[in-house]
Amino acid sequence: MKGIVFTEFVEFVETKYGLSMVDQIMDRCQLKSRGAYTSVATYDVQELLALVVELSRQTDTPVSELVVEYGRHLFRFFARTRRSMFEHFSRCEQLLESIEDQIHVDVRKLYPDAELPTIRFERLSDVMSKVHYSSTRPLADLAEGLILECVVHFGEPMEVVRTDLPPGDGTLAEFLLSRSR
Ligand code: HEM
Incomplete structure (x- = not known):
């Protein structure tokens, strides 16, 4: 999965729950990439799922609710960053x-x-x-x-x-x- 999906997920968590929550879930997940995402590299989708599961624990929110909410955030990001495509x-x-x-x-x-x-x-x-x-x-x-x-x-x-x-x-x-x- 492209890093853009990860970098935007981190952005989503920071906007909604604050930077300390980003640090907390990264610390607890101990990911192979250490959360050093770049938008063009490729990462295992399991990393994203691990982060969401940890966020779900920390916020007491069901995983599916968080992923739907993130999907909404991601669409807004695409609409903002690829305006010319959306004009069609x-x-x-x-x-x-x-x-x-x-x-x-x-x-x-x-x-x-x-x-x-x-x-x-x-x-x-x-x-x-x-x-x-x-x-x-x-x-x-x-x-x-x-x-x-x-x-x-x-x-x-x-x-x-x-x-x-x-x-x-x-x-x-x-x-x-x-x-x-
Ligand atoms: C409502 C519209 C869209 C839907 C339902 C949709 C659906 C998805 C889903 C579910 C994924 C995750 C990969 C998977 O499930 O296998 C994905 C990946 C992706 N989509 Fe879309 N998409 C939409 C619109 C867009 C738009 C507007 C863009 C950008 C202009 C875009 C760019 C991407 C990119 C960059 C990925 C990541 C590919 C990767 O991780 O390797 N999508 N899309």
Whole structure:
């Protein structure tokens, strides 16, 4: 997993819980990288999960809640730092539809060793669509946070309902999106 996901996670923890919490979880996790992340290097996803589990212990917040919240933070970060890319989209569905064939393709051009999920978008009707998440990493919670914040970003009233699919370990999930008007 690219370091950008780690550096932004540290930023998320610092913003929400303060620098002392960053130090505390880093100390307790004793990671191989020692938390010296650079945005272009690659790290084991297990490091991220270890940090989240420790943060969950320290804050008494469920792991999945923290990862969803981090996904929201990460989306805001992308929207802020890649403004020109976001200008192409005026609706949330347009962005979601282009992740697989455009956004993540550009990510791979930038980082050839990026570990990306498969995000399939399906338009079901004028008001309903479905996003299918599939990965070798158990990050459906991260996908949920990214999708929820994508909806907020475009300011459109929309309900998002998640269904976890077998094996139920966070590697496969579906999100049903319905516009409320
Ligand atoms: C709602 C929109 C998006 C969703 C649902 C989504 C989903 C994800 C997920 C779940 C991952 C973690 C890897 C995995 O699960 O296997 C990921 C990785 C990543 N995504 Fe996206 N993404 C979205 C939009 C974007 C945007 C807008 C950008 C940047 C312009 C982006 C860039 C990246 C990068 C850099 C990684 C890390 C790759 C790595 O760690 O090697 N994504 N994406």
